[in-house]
Amino acid sequence: MRMAGIDFLGDCVVYIGRPRAQPKHRDPRRSNRYPMNPGLYLCGFDRSRQGHTRRPIGDPAGQQPMPPVHPRIVPLEGPGPAQRPPASKRLTQQPDRVFLAGQRHAHLLLHLHAPQQGRAWNLPPRLQPPREDVGPCPCRNPMTTPPIKVAWITYFPVEWLPEAPEELRNLPRHHPASWQRVLLRSWLENNPGLELHIVALRKQFPRSLQFRVGPARFYCVRTTGGLRAPTLFWYDTWKVRQVLRAIRPDLVHAWGTENGAALVAARLGWPFLVTVQGLMSWYCRVVPEATPYNRLAAWLERCSLPRAPLVTTESRFAVDFIRGRFRPRAVMQIEHAPDPLFHRVQRAPAPDRIRLVANARFHYAKGTDLLLRAVHRLQPELPLELVHIGPPLNPLADQLRSELGAGFWDRIQFRRDLTPQEVAAELARATLLVCPTRVDVSPNSVKEAVAAGVPVVASRVGGIPDYVVPDRNGLLLEPGNLDELVRALRQACHHPLFRHGKVEAGTLAQMREYLSPETMARRFFEAYQHVLQTVPRHAP
Structure with missing residues (x-):
């Protein structure tokens, strides 16, 4: 069906032709004058709802009510290379190809797919571009297209x-x-x-x-x-x-x-x-x-x-x-x-003491206050050694120093500005990595420890349960709970694998594959x- 420059194809309306040179109104819902812009316009709306009409948009008679859905007006600048019009939910049938050619006139080839009938709609042959102007669908072919x-x-x-x-x-x-x-x-x-x-x-x-x-x-x-x-x-x-x-x-x-x-x-x-x-x-x-x-x-x-x-x-x-x-x-x-070097860490934990490593910002959100209080409580019964990768930051550092005492504070080993190689060296000697964070999407320090084969004691928050499997490569606890952290550390120090700095071999292989750089690169x-x-x- 065609009337006044409008083609009805399936459930789409396609306006073919040039707009008027001097439009008085720019709102297509109120006038048949489209915004001034050289080229073609693709205009469509879904008439499946009540109140929609099969008369063309901008009917000169102005007798029919306009559809309640605002039509999508897409200016297609011409002449130019093959373009794909922006996706719009208001177009019932999505156009697959649009081709523009010619200095004075633009040609439009529109493939409309009707899933129910299983057929395609084409514009009349006189409106199709010359054969040599028809290019492939703008999808990438890595063998023939630039990067x-x-x-x-x-x-x-x-x-x-x-x-x-x-x-x-x-x-x-x-x-x-x-x-x-x-x-x-x-x-x-x-x-x-x-x-x-x-x-x-x-x-x-x-x-x-x-x-x-x-x-x-x-x-x-x-x-x-x-x-x-x-x-x-x-x-x-x-x-x-x-x-x-x-x-x-x-x-x-x-x-x-x-x-x-x-x-x-x-x-x-x-x-x-x-x-x-x-x-x-x-x-x-x-x-x-x-x-x-x-x-x-x-x-x-x-x-x-x-x-x-x-x-x-x-x-x-x-x-x-x-x-x-x-x-x-x-x-x-x-x-x-994590960096591939963490997949190649050669583990050598100390046999005579339990070396705890925390790799996080010294902050309340990371649970640093919980970690230091838990280690201070367990120190009389366990041979613990704490290494914190990252400098102490005020005001939390001053508060904890006065609360826990200068003697305990001096025994904490703070490491600053470590390279990935130096972090890997610390994890090679670690017995456990501790991450009692209160809020974290996916802490990279946990992933590095999991890939290195270090048992992890961490909060059950954010993405950490995706990497830490209880009793296989670590233990989980509720965030913000000091008593649970103390129990989890005590349990890990008596675990048959974790107390020696070991994890289950099958879980280690599975996590290294899940956290591989190749997988990340392919997914991006x-x-x-x-x-x-x-x-x-x-x-x-």
Whole structure:
């Protein structure tokens, strides 16, 4: 059926032709004049509900009521390469291919699939493009297409990279974010077809500069202090957009919501996905004295995660939390793998004492107060030795020093700014790793210990139950409970395997496979392909 430039195909309405040059109204619900923009317009709505009409949108007679669902108007700039129109739930049948050609006229080839009838609808032959203009469906073929150009927006720890310029290696070391470096190394060794561009913003950078690590290019952008969070990261958006316009990526990968990366990616206009590194909404619920910045980060989650085409996170707990609270379009569980060197640790725990290792920030949220009080209570009955990887931080450090006594405090061994090799050396000599955290999505220290074969005593919180199997490679306890922590440590020190620093061999092999860098790299590449196949690609 065709009337007044409208084709009815199945349950879709397709408007073919050019818009008027000088529209008086820009709202397609109120007038037949479409917004001025050269090219074709694809317009459709679902007429399956009551009140919808089969008359064309913008009927000149104006006698029929307009459909209650706002039609999706998609400007298709022409001439240009093959494009896929943005996905819309208001189009009952999703277009599969759109081709534009010609300087004066645009041609539209629309394949509409009717699942019930099992047939395809085509426009009349006179409206189809010439045969030589018809290209393949815009899906990737790694054998014939160029690599996917991916831009990371991240707080990447460049100071930890040995290949970084000396002026960056001399910066104060921040959180190592080892999972990002592991993913980078995995793709450098076995590239599945990616061109990686890593954009990092920091005020600590001495200047803005670029450098390469293999085929990956780093863009270190120096920012002005006091302009990021106060501007709700619009300053970051401006800075990142300048870089991405030169890169012209196919896809943007935002690492975390804490530093505005997810919100910036949602504003830029490129297809994007978000990787959750910490659930600040959950953190602010559990920690009574969350800082104003943490509360801002929780607000950023509410603004950015529902807009993401895909959210990746580490644990089953985080997947359920994100789906229930933020309802993004898709959520994918991808475990962040520890450094491969932890899979090769040669265990040699001390036979004459029980060496406890804690690898976490010295903070209430990490349960540091519970750990020190439990060790202080057990010290008279067990030969315990405590190593804390990370410096003591005030005011909690002063409070615990005065409470537990200077003698006990002096026996704690604090390690600062350890490299992954040095952390692996500490785990090689450890009897147990202790992680009594109150709130944590998936602590990397637990994964490193699990991969190294160190028994773990940890809280039953977040993703930790995904890695610690009771009585096989560790013990679990309720978070925030000092008495339970004391009982769990006493039980582990008398366990037939754990007291010797050993775990069940089958569980160790299973966890090393589950937390392998190869698995993480494959899953992230699948996430990129998912976004590229479901979100239209266009340059803002």
